[in-house]
Amino acid sequence: MSKTSVDRSEKRVVLFFALLKQRPRSPSRLVLRTPAKVNLALEVLRKRPDGYHELSTVLQAVDLCDRLTVETADTITLETSEPGLPTDERNLVVRAARMLRDAAGVDRGARIRLEKRIPLAAGLGGGSSDAAATLWGLNRLWGLRWKRERLVELAVALGMDVPFFLGRGRALGTGRGEVLRPLPSVGGYALVLVNPGVPLSTQEVYGRVPPGWQAEPEGTKRVVEALRTRNVAKLAAALTNHLERWAEPAMPVIGRMKAALLAAGTLGAVMSGSGPTVFGMARSLDQAQQIQRRVNRAGWAAWAVRTNSGAAIRAI
Numbered sequence: 001m002s003k004t005s006v007d008r009s010e011k012r013v014v015l016f017f018a019l020l021k022q023r024p025r026s027p028s029r030l031v032l033r034t035p036a037k038v039n040l041a042l043e044v045l046r047k048r049p050d051g052y053h054e055l056s057t058v059l060q061a062v063d064l065c066d067r068l069t070v071e072t073a074d075t076i077t078l079e080t081s082e083p084g085l086p087t088d089e090r091n092l093v094v095r096a097a098r099m100l101r102d103a104a105g106v107d108r109g110a111r112i113r114l115e116k117r118i119p120l121a122a123g124l125g126g127g128s129s130d131a132a133a134t135l136w137g138l139n140r141l142w143g144l145r146w147k148r149e150r151l152v153e154l155a156v157a158l159g160m161d162v163p164f165f166l167g168r169g170r171a172l173g174t175g176r177g178e179v180l181r182p183l184p185s186v187g188g189y190a191l192v193l194v195n196p197g198v199p200l201s202t203q204e205v206y207g208r209v210p211p212g213w214q215a216e217p218e219g220t221k222r223v224v225e226a227l228r229t230r231n232v233a234k235l236a237a238a239l240t241n242h243l244e245r246w247a248e249p250a251m252p253v254i255g256r257m258k259a260a261l262l263a264a265g266t267l268g269a270v271m272s273g274s275g276p277t278v279f280g281m282a283r284s285l286d287q288a289q290q291i292q293r294r295v296n297r298a299g300w301a302a303w304a305v306r307t308n309s310g311a312a313i314r315a316i
Contacts, residue, residue: 026143028072033065033314034133036124036305037164038191038272038279041223042241044206046214052176053206056217058183058224059125059161061169061308062191066130067115067316068093070137075109076101082116092131092158099154100138108142119301121199123273125161132165133313169308172224185309187230190288192266193303194257194295195277200247205274208246215242236268236281244271251276260298264291 040058048054076097078087089095097110112134118126135151138144148166155162160177170183219240226235248254254271257278261269265287266280282288288304295302 026141028141030070030137030141031316032068032070032133032137033316034068034118034126034129034165035061035169035308035312036064036118036126036129036193037061037161037312038124038193038277039241040227040235040239041217041220042243042273043215043217043219044209044213044242045217047209047211048176053209054175055173055177056220057173057177058220058227059164059171059173059177059180061165061312062193062305063308064118064124064193064303064305066118066126066133068130068133068137069113069115070134070141071111072141073109073111076112077109078112078114080114080116082114082120085114085116085120092127092162093134096131096134096154096158096162097138099157100135100142100144100151103154104142104144104146106142106144108138110138110141119195119197119199119277121201122195122277123200123202123271123275124193124277125165125273128159128161129165129312131155131158132162135162136166136313137315165312167312169310169312170227172220183224183227187227188309189232189235189307190282190285191279191305191307192261192264192282192288192291192295193272193277193279193305194261195301196251196253196257197301198251198253198276200251200274200276202274204250205243205247208250209243232281232283233267236266239268239270239281241271241273243274247271247275254278257295257298257300260295260300261291264294266291 043056045054139146152163156178171180222238226238258269261280269280292302292304
């Protein structure tokens with residue numbers, strides 16, 4: 001073998017190891033913030049042939065967050081800070097992890113730790129956010145390098161709110177809520193969330209929608225226009241949720257929380273999702289914190305939060 005051939009071989013080896021060093025390694029542990037969401041608008045347009053309801057909604061992530069930690073392991077396990085929360089297939093986090101593993105065809109595991117701050121069955125999308133963060137985190141932990149669009153295909157099978165959390169912090173949702181169009185995240189807002197500490201079944205609330213109900217997405221249009229103007233008073237006046245009228249008779253505290261927020265100084269208030277959490281809009285975070293303290297005296301859980309811009313799920 002000539003000296004020139006040897007030199008070329010050595011150069012190829014050196015180049016190979018240089019490229020190998022540059023290739024990003026998959027982390028062995030990730031800690032993620034998984035945000036809650038509110039619905040600035042939620043309108044039920046009609047019943048679909050598939051049994052679901054056609055919706056028009058504006059989803060907004062806020063900085064009330066759970067904390068999800070994923071670490072490499074031989075099997076998929078889940079621990080939670082919430083004693084009553086299942087840690088088996090009944091939990092969306094476990095289902096998301098197993099679904100991704102099976103879809104990717106990998107023999108990998110993960111030790112998952114979930115620290116809950118978002119209340120359960122509250123209309124804030126906590127479970128959906130945790131499931132989305134599981135897909136996002138394990139995609140990185142396992143070195144799959146799937147694009148967001150591929151993760152979204154799995155997310156839809158887990159729940160209609162799950163795809164939202166794989167995107168940015170504000171979106172228009174149509175269809176069953178899973179067809180998303182990002183909205184500009186310009187303009188941040190301060191909110192006060194109030195929860196009575198009692199869960200409310202999404203299925204039960206949608207079951208109260210009258211047969212033959214039909215509507216047009218006029219409220220959604222008003223919210224989108226108000227967001228465009230970045231006028232907090234205009235946005236507060238545009239807040240709308242069709243489900244509130246059917247949820248409140250089953251849980252009258254929804255009306256009392258809404259009245260308390262308005263009396264405490266919010267510019268507008270409305271139920272989030274299928275409830276029972278209610279949120280109000282404040283002029284500033286300082287005012288939101290003052291309102292939170294006043295509302296807390298009624299014995300309800302309350303949080304002063306800000307809207308999120310940028311990616312909904314973030315590594316910390």
